[in-house]
Amino acid sequence: MNRDSLSDEEQATLRRLVSRDRLFDVDEDIVSEGARPQYSAVLLDGFAARYKYMADGTRQITALHVAGDFMDLHAFLLKTMDHGIIALSPCHVGFAEHGALKEVTETQPHLTRLLWLDTLIDGAIHREWIVAMGRRSKRAHLAHLVCELFYRLQAVRKTVDFSFHFPLTQMELADVLGISVVHLNKTLQPLRHDGLLSWVNHTITIHDWPRLTALAQFDPTYLSCTVEPR
Amino acid sequence: MNRDSLSDEEQATLRRLVSRDRLFDVDEDIVSEGARPQYSAVLLDGFAARYKYMADGTRQITALHVAGDFMDLHAFLLKTMDHGIIALSPCHVGFAEHGALKEVTETQPHLTRLLWLDTLIDGAIHREWIVAMGRRSKRAHLAHLVCELFYRLQAVRKTVDFSFHFPLTQMELADVLGISVVHLNKTLQPLRHDGLLSWVNHTITIHDWPRLTALAQFDPTYLSCTVEPR
C-alpha cells in the first residue's frame, strides 16, 4: 500500500481495521470457495494464491499474493467467494471485519478510494495475465511473471539485490501459467541455460534483467507503482 | 446496474453523473492506450472491447463490454490507461467527469460501494477468463463465453428468447480467446454441427442451453446477478 500518501491517522485506522490475525500452514485454505466470509483477509507475510478447480480435477491459479496484499477485499461487496485462497507458504494473515470496512466507506472517502484502488490494481494484474496467457509464448509468459513478482516484492522490501524467496513448487507454477508441469519444466530450462535467471533452493535470482524484461515485453505501468493523488 | 436496489435519488445522481455523450463508429478507439482521461466512459449502447497490442502486432482482448457497462471506471483511480478500448459496433457512450465521481465518493457511500462493486465484478469476470484460458478446452472456452454473454445481455434486456445480436468478426473473437482465426473457426464448427448454437447474420442463437452450459461448466455465481445489500 505505497501508491498514495497516507496521513498518520489513516495509517492508524488501517491498522485498527485488522482486528484479528492467524497463522496458516502450507496448503491450508485461507478462504474456501463458496464461503460467505464476514471479514476480509490481508496477507501480512508469506505467499498465497487464489485458485479454482475444474470438474476434472485440474486447477487454475488466478492470482498470486505477497506480503501486504489485501487478498479478498472483494468478498466485502461480492459476498460469495467464487474461488478459494490457499497458503503457498506458511502465512501470517490479518482479518478485517466487513462491518468495520463499511464504517470506513461511510466516514473516510480518501481511505475508501485507496482500498478501491487496491482492488483495481488486482484487476489490472488480471488483465495482464490474460494477455500473457493469450498472446505471449510460454517462455515469455514465465519471464513476465518473474518480472512482475520481482517488482511487487521489491515494493514491499522482500528482495535482496536481484533475488527473492519463492516457495512455490513447479506444479503450482504450472497451475499459474495454465500448462502441464512437464512443459513448465521444459519452458524453464532455456531461461536457466541462457543465463537469464536461476531458481534453486526456493530462491529465484535474476541474472540479466534487461534481457529478461525484453523477452517478457515487461512494462510495469499496470502495477501502478507511482504515487498519484486520489 | 441491477445488483442492488437504488433509491430514485441515487438513480438521478447516476444519470446526472453522465454529463456528456457521443457516438463512435465501428473500430474507433473510445479510449486510447496510455491516455490519462479526465472522465470515465459508460457504454449506453453497443459492443466494445478492452485490448492490448503486442510488439509483433498480435492483439489480446481482455474484456467485452455491453450496454450498461461502466467501461473505464478504473481510470478514475488508476489514472493511466494501460490498455485501449475500441468500439466493436457503433457505440453510444456516456462520459462521467472524474471530478463528479470524486464528489460522489465524498458524499454518497452507498453509491460509491455500488460503483466499486461494478469494478469488482469486472475483476471476477477477468478471473473466470483466466480459468477458461488456462484450463478449459478451446471448445469449452468458446461455449463459456457464449453463456456469459447471454447472461449479461439478458440482464440488460438485449436478448430475444435464446438469441442475441453479436457484431464481432471471427478475427475479433479469436483475439478474445487468444487463438488464431483459423483455429477459432475450426473450434466453432462442432458447436454448430452438434446443434448447440448457430451464428449467422451477426446473431447468435443458443439451441441447447443445458448441453452448452454443461460443456462450458458454466456457473454464473461470478457474475453476481443476485441482489445483495451493500
Next chain:
DNA sequence: CGAATTCTTGATACGATTCAAGTGGAGTGG
C-alpha cells in the same frame, strides 16, 4: 457490379500434453 473483407477448408510444421521412467534431496525410523 466489382473490390475488399470475412469465412471456410486442407496441408504441413511446431508446440504442448500425456505417459513413463529415472534422478536427487529431505525427512524418518531402526
Next chain:
DNA sequence: CCACTCCACTTGAATCGTATCAAGAATTCG
C-alpha cells in the same frame, strides 16, 4: 548413521492440439 520412503524435479517418446500458409467460397460494402 544408514536405509528407506516420499516428493519434487528432470528427461524422453508418442500423441494430440494449435499455428501458419495457402487457396477458394461467401458475404459485405462502396
